Amino acid sequence: MLFHVKMTVNLPLDMDPAKAATLKADEKELAQRLQREGSWRHLWRIAGHYANYSVFDLPSVEALHDTLMQLPLFPYMDIEIDGLCRHPSSIHSDDR
Ligand SMILES: O=C(O)C[C@H]1C=CC(=O)O1
Structure with missing residues (x-):
């Protein structure tokens, strides 16, 4: 199943910069x-x-839910999800 996901990150302005850097590095590694x-x-x-x-x-x-919850930045994200299915006018034979 394909899902279109919008993630907006809202780190607290007073977050310790070292903690923010660790979260971003861990997020990058998992992503x-x-x-x-x-x-x-x-x-x-x-x-x-x-x-x-x-x-x-x-x-x-x-x-999808389990994957998103694993993300280190998950507690600081607003997430919007749309499920995707094939468009009847699509010329592509697979979902890539
Ligand atoms: O930067 C972002 O958009 C948030 C998050 C998603 C992947 C990643 O490395 O960080």
């Missing part, structure tokens, strides 16, 4: 592992915002 494994298909910065648009390929809504 890159999930991309290499294929479940995090796309990761795009939204220009001008500390936010991203992502596409996840996961077997269920529960798997």
Whole structure:
């Protein structure tokens, strides 16, 4: 199943810079592992915002929920999710 996910990060302004740096480094490591494994298909910065648009390929809504909850920055994110299905006018034969 494909999911379009918008993540907006809101780190507290008074967060210890070392803690913020650790959270971002841990987030990057996990995000890159999930991309290499294929479940995090796309990761795009939204220009001008500390936010991203992502596409996840996961077997269920529960798997998406569990994946998002693992993210080190999850406690500081607003997350919006849309489920995706094939458009009848799409010319692509697979979902990539
Ligand atoms: O920077 C972000 O958009 C938040 C998060 C998503 C991947 C990552 O490395 O950080």
